[in-house]
Amino acid sequence: MSVVATFEIGYLRILDEEGHLLETIPDFARDPKTLLTLYRYMILTRRFDAKAVALQRTGQMGTFPSSLGQEAFSVGIGHAIHKEDVFCPYYRDHGAMFLRGVKLSEVLAFWGGDERGSHYTRDKEDFPISIPIATQMLHAAGVAYAIKLRKQKRAVLTACGDGATSKSDFSQAINAAGTWHLPLVLVVNNNQWAISLPRDKQSAAKTLAQKAIAGGFRGLQVDGNDVIAVRHAVAEALDRARDGEGPSLIEAISYRLCDHTTADDASRYVNKEDLKEAWRHEPIIRLRNYLIHQDFITEQYDEEIQQACDHEVEEAVEEYLNTEPQKPESMFDYLYAKLPKTLTEQRNEVMGV
Ligand SMILES: Cc1ncc(C[n+]2csc(CCOP(=O)(O)OP(=O)(O)O)c2C)c(N)n1
Numbered sequence: 001m002s003v004v005a006t007f008e009i010g011y012l013r014i015l016d017e018e019g020h021l022l023e024t025i026p027d028f029a030r031d032p033k034t035l036l037t038l039y040r041y042m043i044l045t046r047r048f049d050a051k052a053v054a055l056q057r058t059g060q061m062g063t064f065p066s067s068l069g070q071e072a073f074s075v076g077i078g079h080a081i082h083k084e085d086v087f088c089p090y091y092r093d094h095g096a097m098f099l100r101g102v103k104l105s106e107v108l109a110f111w112g113g114d115e116r117g118s119h120y121t122r123d124k125e126d127f128p129i130s131i132p133i134a135t136q137m138l139h140a141a142g143v144a145y146a147i148k149l150r151k152q153k154r155a156v157l158t159a160c161g162d163g164a165t166s167k168s169d170f171s172q173a174i175n176a177a178g179t180w181h182l183p184l185v186l187v188v189n190n191n192q193w194a195i196s197l198p199r200d201k202q203s204a205a206k207t208l209a210q211k212a213i214a215g216g217f218r219g220l221q222v223d224g225n226d227v228i229a230v231r232h233a234v235a236e237a238l239d240r241a242r243d244g245e246g247p248s249l250i251e252a253i254s255y256r257l258c259d260h261t262t263a264d265d266a267s268r269y270v271n272k273e274d275l276k277e278a279w280r281h282e283p284i285i286r287l288r289n290y291l292i293h294q295d296f297i298t299e300q301y302d303e304e305i306q307q308a309c310d311h312e313v314e315e316a317v318e319e320y321l322n323t324e325p326q327k328p329e330s331m332f333d334y335l336y337a338k339l340p341k342t343l344t345e346q347r348n349e350v351m352g353v
């Protein structure tokens, strides 16, 4: 038998756990200001997450999915995407959304059950958070198709988890992206868990990145705890998409250091030793180590960043808690142009008329 095709999946890692460079630093990361922006947003995301969980625990917000341990993923992808591109996020992408200009209070409103949280103040075409697993990948393929038809120089970025790669929506998006040569970048936050189902029970594939091969385009893995690697690989893939070089799939390897959501208790199924080991690889300390080696940050400046982030989170919480709740009947207002009779009756009942 002869060989008709062979494939390889590359893996990119630039910073190790101690913050030492393993590869030549990409140009974008030579600017200390850029690195400090990445660092600040990772801290902001972590502080925001902790506060959001506390709000849920005290009955002031609904179910919330933290991104603890995966900050390099959300911040890396959010920093890579250009203003004119379109982002179709999933529910663990808050860091990226903040970089896109979504207000922290809007994200809190969303998880507080207020649909106005998805009506972003800033004028962009990004999609709302997708809770149904993998549906956003197909929405993103559709947007990329529209961009292609309009001959615009823009790209679409969409994110999902490792579990989402088992859904048919994901496979369909891969197929459409390859067949139609779409300006689409699909990124997978492989945090090793789909709720309580571990990665090795999710798929027999050695990498999730290789699912791109079936679609006829490139797939690669990056160290998802290395924000420089994530930012670099995703920016490069988006450049290619904008330049008409087609789609990419990027799998970022990290670890979910938190419960799946506030409705979960991961201590029931996560091995303590594995979790301890995973903390050794977490993304924030790694970048901090690099910033310290390079003299880009002092302890005092670090402290100031942490305080500024806490302050920003507190202000957002104030705004969220002081917002007048939506009227109960608003739940009937946004799905139909003309409300069907049965729902009109229900609406009247809610309004007491
Ligand atoms: C279509 C659909 N099926 C099931 C669920 C329930 N559900 C919520 S999160 C989740 C696991 C997703 O895991 P993964 O894709 O790895 O993302 P992670 O939450 O780990 O970031 C499931 C099955 C859902 N939200 N949508």
Ligand SMILES: [Mg+2]
Pocket (backbone or CB within 6 Å): 161, 162, 163, 189, 190, 191, 192, 193, 194, 195
């Ligand atoms: Mg997962």
